[in-house]
Amino acid sequence: MADLFLMVGLPGAGKTTYAQKLAKETGAVRFTPDEWHLFLFGDDFHQVEQEIHDSRHNRVEDLMWKVGQDLLQKGVSVILDFGFWVEEQREEKRLEAAALGAETKVCFLDTPLEELLRRLERRAAQNRDDVFSTITEEDMQAWAGLFEPPVNPWRHIRSS
Template sequence: MPRLILLCGLPGSGKTTLAKRLAAEIPAVRLCPDEWMADLGIDLFDEQTRDRLERRFWEHAQDLLGLGRSVILEFGFWARSERDEKRSGARALGVAVELHYLAAPIDELCRRLEARNAEGRPGTVPISRESLAEYATVFQAPDADELGLFDEPPACRRG
């Protein structure tokens, strides 16, 4: 059965690492706006383009789910409303929806971002501690009640 998997977390929380692992294990189609924007030479901070790309990815994800393919959306999902929208949309298609919330303290996120930037990985931009602290003030972390609205991963992937 196809599944929609949402990865939620701030920069440096490990979304891409988890998404790549899950995509190979399940298998699933992984949609990552950062990678696409970088490949197309688009400024990763161009919010208008990011919004358009994420909307198009969501349309594509629904098509893939309808065809029986599992999909991983690596958007960050900083707002509860975004998570609710995707959960409701996928459930309307009869698809299970997982939410993976990746959290880490700001110091750890900064350490990971510094290491990632030092590697010079494509599709990454330097993010300052100040920016990360600002992002943390607008990020709406899912609470236990919200997490309970999502499906558990299959037993073969738990643990």
């Protein structure tokens, strides 16, 4: 049986690092939208209207999930490194994966906001050319207010 791993957490929580490790350990195919988005559109966060950025990002995630569903049907495990900030998003994917015969596992990286802000500051000081270079403290504060930690009883893997 294939597994669907949902990486849950805010930007900078360590989701992609953990997803890379999990992919090596399990052989699952990893889908990280930021990597594809940067390749296709560059770092357009704060560069174009938010609506355009969000539309592009949503299309990348939709394509990844379409390919992910095909893989799950073939018995290949999949890692969706999407963040899944809202319980409704996690439940939707769990139900869709169950319909394909896959089990869903939530990997919740429960990183405190103060640490996320420190990580952003460190990355900014390193002048890294990645998606995090344009995230502000205000962005992170706003997103933390929207985030819904997992509460459903299905299997959780907690990390920080």
